[in-house]
Amino acid sequence: MKEFAGYLPSCIPPAEVQWRTLHFQSHGEQVEVAVPDLNAAQIAVLSDHVRTHTRHYLRTLSVAKIVAIVDKAIARLLDRSHPLRIKAETLLPIVTGYDGEMIRSGLTGYLKTFRQPQLKRFLAEDFNDAQILDDFQPRPNGGFARAFGPELLMHIWAGNVLGLPLWSLISGLLVKAGSIGKLPGAEPLMAGWFAGLLAEIDPQLGECLAVVWWKGGDTTVESLWFKQPDTVVAYGGNPTLAAIQQQLPITTRFLPHGHKISVGLVARSALDARQGAELARRAAYDVMRYDQSGCYSPQMLFIERGGRVSPQEFSAYLAHELQALARKHPRGELSLAERNSIAAWRNNEEIRALQGDRTLYGDAIENWAVVCVDRSEPLVPAALGRTLKVVAVEDIAQAIALVAEQKIYLQTAAVAAEPQALFRLASALGQVGVTRITAFGHMTSPAAGWHHDGRFSLLDLVTLTEIEYAAEEAAERFAPYAD
Numbered sequence: 001m002k003e004f005a006g007y008l009p010s011c012i013p014p015a016e017v018q019w020r021t022l023h024f025q026s027h028g029e030q031v032e033v034a035v036p037d038l039n040a041a042q043i044a045v046l047s048d049h050v051r052t053h054t055r056h057y058l059r060t061l062s063v064a065k066i067v068a069i070v071d072k073a074i075a076r077l078l079d080r081s082h083p084l085r086i087k088a089e090t091l092l093p094i095v096t097g098y099d100g101e102m103i104r105s106g107l108t109g110y111l112k113t114f115r116q117p118q119l120k121r122f123l124a125e126d127f128n129d130a131q132i133l134d135d136f137q138p139r140p141n142g143g144f145a146r147a148f149g150p151e152l153l154m155h156i157w158a159g160n161v162l163g164l165p166l167w168s169l170i171s172g173l174l175v176k177a178g179s180i181g182k183l184p185g186a187e188p189l190m191a192g193w194f195a196g197l198l199a200e201i202d203p204q205l206g207e208c209l210a211v212v213w214w215k216g217g218d219t220t221v222e223s224l225w226f227k228q229p230d231t232v233v234a235y236g237g238n239p240t241l242a243a244i245q246q247q248l249p250i251t252t253r254f255l256p257h258g259h260k261i262s263v264g265l266v267a268r269s270a271l272d273a274r275q276g277a278e279l280a281r282r283a284a285y286d287v288m289r290y291d292q293s294g295c296y297s298p299q300m301l302f303i304e305r306g307g308r309v310s311p312q313e314f315s316a317y318l319a320h321e322l323q324a325l326a327r328k329h330p331r332g333e334l335s336l337a338e339r340n341s342i343a344a345w346r347n348n349e350e351i352r353a354l355q356g357d358r359t360l361y362g363d364a365i366e367n368w369a370v371v372c373v374d375r376s377e378p379l380v381p382a383a384l385g386r387t388l389k390v391v392a393v394e395d396i397a398q399a400i401a402l403v404a405e406q407k408i409y410l411q412t413a414a415v416a417a418e419p420q421a422l423f424r425l426a427s428a429l430g431q432v433g434v435t436r437i438t439a440f441g442h443m444t445s446p447a448a449g450w451h452h453d454g455r456f457s458l459l460d461l462v463t464l465t466e467i468e469y470a471a472e473e474a475a476e477r478f479a480p481y482a483d
Contacts, residue, residue: 007195007211011049026097035213047228053207054178071116097332118448125449126458142469147462149175150230158235159186160293178208260295260411267417271307280317282441289444292384296412299382302399311392315372319361322368331367345383379403407433
């Protein structure tokens with residue numbers, strides 16, 4: 001089975017492109033994915049083409065029109081009878097290794113965040129008046145302002161989370177930026193499918209987009225690409241992001257999203273006999289979804305002692321739920337490095353369990369593991385692949401100091417506590433670097449318009465052009481009706 005990935009506007013004939021083949025195998029099936037790898041001349045032509053069409057077409061569209069186009073594309077992908085949706089449900093399990101049912105339900109939930117009402121909320125999160133993207137709007141201090149997105153926005157995507165490219169691609173469209181995206185090697189399909197769908201709905205908009213591939217770390221090719229954009233949004237490991245930044249011109253705006261760690265906090269008020277088991281089920285779902293590969297997946301839970309459900313009982317509930325989920329949604333196939341990492345993690349925890357301060361749930365043959373630690377322990381990254389450490393604390397506020405050492409890496413925290421404690425903990429978590437507080441069961445499903453890593457998804461992409469009141473007042477002297 002062979003699939004052509006990526007998306008090219010009309011300036012680059014596919015027959016003239018060198019196509020590289022990526023090989024994927026999972027669930028007993030194989031697929032070859034051909035990705036477009038452009039030469040130096042094609043890179044220059046493509047970049048100029050996207051810039052020109054962005055200037056002459058995309059920037060003439062109203063934000064409302066762009067939202068309507070995106071909404072129409074998303075509606076087609078939500079339709080399980082649409083050919084692209086069928087293809088996605090068929091090929092993505094083979095490419096990613098994830099369970100097919102997990103992909104089906106996860107894709108639907110993710111796509112729903114980009115429907116028209118959610119996109120309007122997305123815009124409202126960053127702009128008091130989204131019309132500032134269409135025309136000059138009055139400012140409270142006098143004068144007028146208009147927001148402009150970059151003419152050429154480059155996206156460098158990671159493939160650890162299914163559908164991630166849609167987030168930044170749609171963000172670029174909302175600020176009227178022409179986009180060139182670099183396909184992730186781990187999942188090179190969704191971005192090109194979505195760009196092609198947009199082009200099918202609005203062919204002229206399709207001329208403002210491109211989805212390509214190049215071998216990451218090839219500095220010769222990257223030096224050609226990195227000369228082109230005004231702004232670069234990049235996802236990946238911190239060493240990769242640092243290497244990209246070193247190659248970019250000093251005038252290019254760089255918006256990196258690197259490695260993050262997320263946690264869960266459970267206060268004793270949430271640990272009664274009725275709530276405890278349900279809370280464990282929700283936490284297990286957060287661990288299971290995409291096998292903890294997302295930056296918002298929990299890597300450690302802190303459980304307060306003194307509830308009707310003890311930390312040990314909560315861990316047993318978690319183990320039971322993860323075992324059930326493993327039967328319903330089997331873990332994806334792991335690389336050799338991932339298997340070795342999990343094996344080393346298990347071995348270390350088994351040795352430490354001999355000291356009597358922890359309990360390990362899940363045999364080595366299981367595709368999940370839970371460790372309950374009966375004493376305070378600071379946050380450290382997990383082995384992922386559905387491995388979770390549960391740490392008991394006397395007071396849930398103690399968890400703040402235990403996560404603080406990872407301040408520069410913290411992102412999401414799920415909190416289960418009564419209302420007053422929720423806001424008290426949220427304030428303390430914010431001070432040590434957490435940028436998103438949510439409920440268990442929602443960690444891997446950020447709300448529409450969330451501020452990724454505490455930043456503005458749209459506002460960070462734009463520049464403001466302001467007409468000061470003095471210029472407006474001076475213009476009156478030159479009007480034909482002036483005395």
